Amino acid sequence: MTLSETASGDGERERWQAQLRDSVRSVDQLARALDLTPAELEGARRAEREGLPIAITPYYLSLCDRRDERCPIRLQCVPRIDEAREVPGDLVDPLGEEAHEVAPHLVRRYPDRVLLLVTDRCAVYCRFCTRSRIVGDGGGPVSIDRLEPALQWIAAHPEIRDVIVSGGDPLAMATDRLERVLARVRAIPTVETIRLATRVPVTLPMRVTGELVRALRKYHPIWVMTHFNHPKELTPEAIAACERLVDGGFPVMNQSVLLAGINDDPTTLETLFRGLVRARVRPYYLLQADPVRGTSHLRTPLSRGVAIMERLQGRLTGIALPKLICDTPGGKGKVPLLPDWVVSRRSDEGLTVLRTFRGEEVTYVDPPRGAERDDAPTR
Numbered sequence: 001m002t003l004s005e006t007a008s009g010d011g012e013r014e015r016w017q018a019q020l021r022d023s024v025r026s027v028d029q030l031a032r033a034l035d036l037t038p039a040e041l042e043g044a045r046r047a048e049r050e051g052l053p054i055a056i057t058p059y060y061l062s063l064c065d066r067r068d069e070r071c072p073i074r075l076q077c078v079p080r081i082d083e084a085r086e087v088p089g090d091l092v093d094p095l096g097e098e099a100h101e102v103a104p105h106l107v108r109r110y111p112d113r114v115l116l117l118v119t120d121r122c123a124v125y126c127r128f129c130t131r132s133r134i135v136g137d138g139g140g141p142v143s144i145d146r147l148e149p150a151l152q153w154i155a156a157h158p159e160i161r162d163v164i165v166s167g168g169d170p171l172a173m174a175t176d177r178l179e180r181v182l183a184r185v186r187a188i189p190t191v192e193t194i195r196l197a198t199r200v201p202v203t204l205p206m207r208v209t210g211e212l213v214r215a216l217r218k219y220h221p222i223w224v225m226t227h228f229n230h231p232k233e234l235t236p237e238a239i240a241a242c243e244r245l246v247d248g249g250f251p252v253m254n255q256s257v258l259l260a261g262i263n264d265d266p267t268t269l270e271t272l273f274r275g276l277v278r279a280r281v282r283p284y285y286l287l288q289a290d291p292v293r294g295t296s297h298l299r300t301p302l303s304r305g306v307a308i309m310e311r312l313q314g315r316l317t318g319i320a321l322p323k324l325i326c327d328t329p330g331g332k333g334k335v336p337l338l339p340d341w342v343v344s345r346r347s348d349e350g351l352t353v354l355r356t357f358r359g360e361e362v363t364y365v366d367p368p369r370g371a372e373r374d375d376a377p378t379r
């Protein structure tokens with residue numbers, strides 16, 4: 001590395017660390033930055049006392065409309081008193097992660113993959129966070145010693161091929177700390193892919209530095225799972241962060257959460273998904289919001305997502321169209337939700353009438369039974 005590279009690395013590091021240092025974390029700071037409504041002020045006071053704390057980077061705050069409480073960025077990061085409301089179906093741990101913990105900081109819900117929770121910190125605390133029960137609770141990054149039982153568990157289970165490193169946000173950690181975790185995971189020969197689950201490209205894009213990309217690419221294959229929810233988040237700086245990751249060889253996949261009043265309309269999502277594809281980010285999932293306690297004001301009925309996907313089918317190229325997913329409460333696994341494109345079936349005759357995105361009905365004719373392979377699954 002040259003002297004000038006070192007100097008620019010120091011400058012890059014200082015820039016993202018200053019964002020964390022200068023983040024809004026208190027009611028007073030928030031009230032100075034935005035014209036808070038009574039519902040927000042009361043919500044912020046409550047968040048300071050209990051529940052999910054406040055953290056908003058100056059960068060993400062700059063995307064908030066100072067005066068409009070319905071601003072889609074503001075709704076994601078500014079607490080509201082609605083968080084105090086509990087409704088039937090609300091859960092503290094909606095994905096049953098505690099029940100599926102196989103070692104400290106390690107969750108297994110599927111046969112071939114695990115979730116490794118390496119920190120409780122994030123650059124911004126999202127008001128709809130599935131892990132609001134633990135993020136920002138003050139523990140900070142988990143030391144390698146405390147991750148040791150989890151790493152040993154993974155090594156002892158060769159059926160685990162995919163490790164999702166999450167938190168909190170792993171990219172909110174110092175690079176050397178994150179590298180120590182990744183080096184240990186990568187040293188387990190049966191682990192094929194590592195996924196980094198991060199909102200940093202959205203909330204702190206200057207953190208995706210050249211130094212970070214160089215450090216992480218040693219542990220390829222690493223996939224980056226990011227989380228853009230609204231086209232306003234696709235700023236030139238965020239797009240550049242995604243492009244640095246893609247240029248570094250990291251496939252970048254996006255998981256949006258469907259959020260009431262933020263992105264629950266086809267036009268907003270179409271703009272978002274098209275923008276992601278232009279930035280070489282694959283819209284991967286559109287997630288039904290988990291029933292996290294205190295988030296009912298941000299959730300939609302299941303039918304809303306299905307109706308949106310129905311509108312987007314055919315209007316958007318397949319690479320821009322994510323799967324709509326409900327991660328079932330209790331951690332029972334993800335279920336894809338689809339509009340019903342089948343009008344009728346006459347199975348005995350092998351005829352299926354399908355509805356296209358233009359509303360036309362088209363009959364598909366199965367091959368004659370005798371033409372199938374002997375070992376084909378039966379209809």
Ligand code: SF4
Nearest residue numbers: 122125126129168199
């Ligand atoms: S960045 Fe992810 S883990 Fe952190 S608060 Fe937001 S949704 Fe939760």
